[in-house]
Amino acid sequence: MGELLAISDLHLHFKENRQIVEGLRPYSDEDWLLVAGDLGDRNEDVLWGLELLGKRFAKVFWVPGNHELWTRPDDPLTLRGEARYQYLVEYCRSLGIVTPEDPFVTWEGVGGPVVIAPVFLLYDYSFRDPSLTKDMALATAESAGIICTDEYLLHPDPYPSREAWCRARLEQTAVRLNAIPQNMATVLVNHYPLVREPTEILRHPEFALWCGTRATEDWPTRYRAAAVVYGHLHIPRTIEKDGVPHHEVSLGYPREWMPRATPPRKLVRVLRDRPAIGRSA
Secondary structure (H helix, E strand, C coil), rough: CCEEEEECCCCCHHHHHHHHHHCCCCCCCCEEECCCCCCCCCCCHHHHHHHHHHHHEEEECCCCCCHHHHHCCCCCCCHHHHHHHHHHHHHHHHHEEEEEECCEEEEEECCCEEEEECCCCCCCCCCCCCCHHHHHHHHHHHHHCCCCCCCHHHHCCCCCCHHHHHHHHHHHHHHHCCCCEEEECEEEEECCCCHHHHHCCCCCCHHHCCCCCCHCCCCHHHHCEEEEECCCCCCCCEEEECCCEEEEEECCHHHCCHHHHHCCCCCCECCCCCCCCCCCC
């Protein structure tokens, strides 16, 4: 029986990371892979990674990170915002990879059945001190030398702002999640954490501004999550909140994982055998 595996933040423009990804293999021919964004920030690296992983695993799911959505001046692909996202969605579909725009799929392997729900939600700067306005929080971050590159390269076109794009994504996604049968558990996959707790150990807490939205705080319980999968923070670990495991599954930059005493955690097992909703243990 196959397993549900996950990884994120591959950043394939680093040769050390590309070598790791070239060595990734499923544990069995039935394994599915959840890719929680940030394959790279140049289109050629993103496409290379999607094609490689799409061929190796029985089924692959992808959600975009912020880096896939960057429009770099040195990238031949000049699409911005929603158009860039839709371009990647169509490429994934050409490979049989499931995206946040596709029908949800039910996993029946180890830990199943669960509905796999890849989502694309962005952020709205609400992971900040509630006493600060957005502008005040951004000024505080800038004074600390913390400015996310998204401010220069992640364009929200045709939306007027990243917050507006986030609001639209939240509304669209909630409609789809609400349609999942109430007797089905889910695995929620997003690039950003769905709750603020994972950002509390950031070396630079000001960076939490670019890490999610408080609007999803109750989503893991509301949508009966057996697990949440995310990346972005480059702090690979699992925490539990309200009985739900939240797996941060990033590889990260070589300068981050190379000094560690242990090799980087690669493929993370998302589920273990568990009773389904409504089934006695």
